[in-house]
Each structure stands twice: as C-alpha cells, then as structure tokens.
Amino acid sequence: MGSGFFLVILAMFAFLYFLMIRPQRAQQRKQAEMLSAIKPGDEVVTTGGIYGEVVQLDEERVMLEVDDDVRIAIARRAIAGVVPPEELERLEAEQDELEDADEPKDEGMTVEEPLTAEERTSAR
16 A cells, blocks of 8 residues: 555656646746847847847846837846747837828828826816
C-alpha cells in the first residue's frame, strides 16, 4: 500500500511538471531572449499598452520615443513584445484614416472649441 501511494504522488508531480512548470519555463526563456535581442529602432509595446520606438537602452531601462520629441524611460522587463512591421503599418494606416475622418469635409464648416469650466459657469 505504501508503494502505490508513492507512485500516485510521483505520477501527480510528473503530470504537474509537464502541464504547468515546463511550459511556464519555456515562456520565461522566450521572454528573456526577446528582451536581450531588443535594439535601438525596434518598435515595442509595453505591458501597459504603450507603443514606442526604442531609442536608447541599458541593462535595466529602455528609453522609448512615443511621439515626436516625447520620450519615456521604462524598465526593460516592462516590455511585453516587439511589434512586427506588418502590425506597425496597419496601426499607422488606421491612425491616418482616423485623422482624415476628423477633418471637416466642407471648407465653410468651423469646429467650435470646447468651453472651459469658467466659461460654462459665466454663461449660466
């Protein structure tokens, strides 16, 4: 009876190892390889969902340019992945479409500026 119990425990450990531990280690290894391969010029996305271009990096931090002359420093481990060039082209095309849709179609149309809190209070 003691050896049967030992075999069940051993089988459960093997099952957990192949089902949970081994895939998690493979994922961690893949993430570490991706982080070590990052170089300036790569487009990345952070775990917080910020897209940016790598402009400078060191062992612990990465400097991202998220817009023209807007740079932020993030922890290297906060990078979720490198954005493939095809995805980057798709995102830029969607952004261009949104900008075109925001422009007034008729030249005579004017877009009113939203009122500030003070202006709304004085208008009452």
